[in-house]
Amino acid sequence: MQKKRSTFLFSMLCFGLAFLYVPIFILIIYSFNYSKLVPIWGGWSTRWYTKLFESPEVWEAVMLSLKIAFVNACFATLLGSLAGLALVRFGRFKGRTLFSGMISAPLVMPEVITGLSLLLLFITLSQLIGWPSARGFTTITIAHITFSMAYVAVIIQSRLSGMDESLEDAALDLGAKPFRVLLDITLPILAPGMLAGWLLAFTLSLDDLVIASFVTGPGSNTLPILIYSRIRLGLRPDINALATIMIVTVAIGVLLAAWIMWRQDKQRQRDRKLAAGDSLKHDLDD
Amino acid sequence: MSQAAETVDRPWLDADAQPFIKIRGMTKRFGDFTAVDNVDLDIYKGELFSLLGGSGCGKSTLLRMMAGFESPTAGTVHIDGTLMNEIPAYERPVNMMFQSYALFPHMTVAKNVAYGLVRDGLGKSEVTKRVDEMLDMVELGDFSKRKPHQLSGGQQQRVALARALVKRPKVLLLDEPLGALDKRLREQTQFELMNLQEELGVTFVVVTHDQEEAMTLSTRIAVMDQGKFMQIGTPTEIYETPDSRHVASFIGSTNIFQGFVVENKPDHVLVQSRRDDSLFYIDHGLDVQENAKVWVAIRPEKIRLSKTPPKKAGPNQLSGIVQDIGYLGRMSTYKVKLTNDKIVEITHPNQVRPKSGEHLADWEEKVYLSWEPTSAVVLTK
Ligand SMILES: Nc1ncnc2c1ncn2[C@@H]1O[C@H](COP(=O)(O)OP(=O)(O)OP(=O)(O)O)[C@@H](O)[C@H]1O
Numbered sequence: 001m002q003k004k005r006s007t008f009l010f011s012m013l014c015f016g017l018a019f020l021y022v023p024i025f026i027l028i029i030y031s032f033n034y035s036k037l038v039p040i041w042g043g044w045s046t047r048w049y050t051k052l053f054e055s056p057e058v059w060e061a062v063m064l065s066l067k068i069a070f071v072n073a074c075f076a077t078l079l080g081s082l083a084g085l086a087l088v089r090f091g092r093f094k095g096r097t098l099f100s101g102m103i104s105a106p107l108v109m110p111e112v113i114t115g116l117s118l119l120l121l122f123i124t125l126s127q128l129i130g131w132p133s134a135r136g137f138t139t140i141t142i143a144h145i146t147f148s149m150a151y152v153a154v155i156i157q158s159r160l161s162g163m164d165e166s167l168e169d170a171a172l173d174l175g176a177k178p179f180r181v182l183l184d185i186t187l188p189i190l191a192p193g194m195l196a197g198w199l200l201a202f203t204l205s206l207d208d209l210v211i212a213s214f215v216t217g218p219g220s221n222t223l224p225i226l227i228y229s230r231i232r233l234g235l236r237p238d239i240n241a242l243a244t245i246m247i248v249t250v251a252i253g254v255l256l257a258a259w260i261m262w263r264q265d266k267q268r269q270r271d272r273k274l275a276a277g278d279s280l281k282h283d284l285d286d
Numbered sequence: 287m288s289q290a291a292e293t294v295d296r297p298w299l300d301a302d303a304q305p306f307i308k309i310r311g312m313t314k315r316f317g318d319f320t321a322v323d324n325v326d327l328d329i330y331k332g333e334l335f336s337l338l339g340g341s342g343c344g345k346s347t348l349l350r351m352m353a354g355f356e357s358p359t360a361g362t363v364h365i366d367g368t369l370m371n372e373i374p375a376y377e378r379p380v381n382m383m384f385q386s387y388a389l390f391p392h393m394t395v396a397k398n399v400a401y402g403l404v405r406d407g408l409g410k411s412e413v414t415k416r417v418d419e420m421l422d423m424v425e426l427g428d429f430s431k432r433k434p435h436q437l438s439g440g441q442q443q444r445v446a447l448a449r450a451l452v453k454r455p456k457v458l459l460l461d462e463p464l465g466a467l468d469k470r471l472r473e474q475t476q477f478e479l480m481n482l483q484e485e486l487g488v489t490f491v492v493v494t495h496d497q498e499e500a501m502t503l504s505t506r507i508a509v510m511d512q513g514k515f516m517q518i519g520t521p522t523e524i525y526e527t528p529d530s531r532h533v534a535s536f537i538g539s540t541n542i543f544q545g546f547v548v549e550n551k552p553d554h555v556l557v558q559s560r561r562d563d564s565l566f567y568i569d570h571g572l573d574v575q576e577n578a579k580v581w582v583a584i585r586p587e588k589i590r591l592s593k594t595p596p597k598k599a600g601p602n603q604l605s606g607i608v609q610d611i612g613y614l615g616r617m618s619t620y621k622v623k624l625t626n627d628k629i630v631e632i633t634h635p636n637q638v639r640p641k642s643g644e645h646l647a648d649w650e651e652k653v654y655l656s657w658e659p660t661s662a663v664v665l666t667k
């Protein structure tokens with residue numbers, strides 16, 4: 001009975017994992033296909049990778065995407081951390097519930113709506129004050145910041161509520177003014193959360209297609225936009241190569257974040273063992 | 287001269303002495319819940335004062351108001367003659383040791399201890415010197431490069447103490463300083479704390495819910511309940527002459543009998559039990575009317591237990607059947623069921639090693655209880 005259930009669970013697990021990863025594997029394998037026709041296997045080759053980087057269009061898209069992702073991650077981390085701090089630390093200020101709801105709304109808002117409303121905002125603004133005069137890097141970055149800062153705020157919020165509030169009291173008690181407490185105590189403790197938030201914002205921006213296509217303008221193609229526009233003309237092996245590179249980049253980002261967390265955990269365990277060993281030695285010495 | 291000598295160690299008896307911490311009418315409300323209720327308190331220089339009470343009675347809130355983390359709804363705090371109400375926490379001459387220690391996890395032990403001095407703008411060499419001194423005092427000199435989570439609970443506690451003391455505060459506030467330690471380390475640390483306090487002459491205010499700890503540590507204890515003080519006094523006063531049933535049963539264990547006053551003279555009172563005719567003769571006068579309802583409290587260790595009936599019948603005598611015996615090592619407890627079904631607890635030190643299974647009295651045996659007129663106290667509330 002027990003056995004039966006565990007085989008069932010195991011096969012469900014395998015099925016689920018296969019569902020998630022088999023398409024990606026196929027994509028990666030086909031990116032090394034020599035044949036020009038995607039569904040026909042023509043032997044191993046890296047020719048599409050070389051070809052890819054001969055195209056200036058692809059290079060431009062890669063650089064634009066990276067630039068947007070980087071600027072977005074920095075601003076989203078800054079603003080998201082401030083929002084998270086305001087929500088957790090400054091008690092029950094007026095309109096806190098509204099603020100909290102508004103912060104997390106972008107997490108569940110359909111991307112189409114976010115994209116459309118931002119596009120309308122940019123059009124209205126450019127009519128009213130003449131800015132932004134053209135849509136492209138700036139507008140995409142702003143759009144990305146609005147939704148990725150929500151993710152950062154959530155990460156910071158959870159990290160803050162797990163933090164001992166008396167740490168800040170202790171610093172105050174030792175003579176630090178509130179702003180110093182923020183610099184010396186709160187921010188360093190939040191740093192790992194902020195790093196994780198930065199990486200998340202970076203990857204979110206890197207693979208966003210919907211919002212970017214709403215708020216972009218002529219000539220400003222991010223990597224996902226480029227891939228999508230080319231794929232509409234039919235499957236192409238060089239796009240497989242491009243997608244593989246994207247997958248690898250994102251995977252590296254995620255693994256990096258996981259590794260940071262894992263290392264901290266490991267360190268903590270080792271420290272605990274060290275402390276236990278010491279107190280034992282101390283006891284025996286007495 | 288004798289008057290002066292008497293009040294040097296006990297400044298609270300001296301009407302002219304100026305309290306170091308003076309709290310008047312202190313109230314703290316959270317919404318419509320009153321955590322601290324119109325409290326007055328005087329604490330004198332060099333005292334080790336304990337706030338003792340059950341969970342949620344407002345001890346921490348009172349302490350946090352002294353430190354400046356919480357602003358009182360009403361009332362004033364003076365420390366060393368200065369009104370503190372408008373002075374922020376980072377400018378008060380007090381330091382606090384937190385229940386959770388609140389060591390900064392991203393700083394080494396030395397950096398933790400140095401933090402307060404650096405914030406005060408002291409020079410680098412002065413900071414290093416004082417940190418080293420302090421760490422040596424708490425015997426953690428070898429650990430200065432470690433991070434807090436690389437230390438055991440007892441070591442963390444000593445770092446927290448060092449960090450709070452290194453600024454040489456006028457008052458040290460300690461919120462359950464020994465809460466996280468095991469019993470052996472706790473007892474050892476209690477004495478270390480007392481020695482340190484004597485050495486430095488800093489005024490300590492300690493929050494605790496452990497009555498034994500309060501008894502060992504303190505010059506005086508304030509027993510708190512629901513945001514109010516029930517009684518303030520020396521450990522002996524609190525233990526031997528509690529002024530209410532709540533205090534009597536909160537500190538140690540006690541047997542309480544309900545009764546009414548049948549005779550009230552300046553030098554004694556006679557109380558008769560509600561349940562039967564047994565009489566209690568207590569050798570102190572009382573400010574109540576005859577027939578008033580009162581309670582008599584007798585500590586378990588002050589009752590004599592005997593298998594032979596007393597020679598002469600009189601007050602302060604009871605009899606019953608042994609219902610339960612507990613062997614606690616240094617003493618044994620006997621639960622005696624009186625004829626009126628009330629259970630009385632008696633403790634008896636094990637001065638000689640009892641042979642196995644042999645006790646002062648046996649289960650189900652008839653025993654006689656008696657005590658001195660000085661042993662019981664009458665309570666009116
Ligand atoms: N910030 C707050 N908001 C609302 N209620 C609070 C707040 N802080 C404390 N209280 C309430 O005030 C009461 C007293 O709290 P306090 O922390 O002073 O208790 P305590 O005596 O220290 O108890 P313990 O021994 O459990 O630490 C509790 O009932 C608590 O729920």
Ligand SMILES: [Mg+2]
Binds near residue numbers: 345346347461
């Ligand atoms: Mg408390």
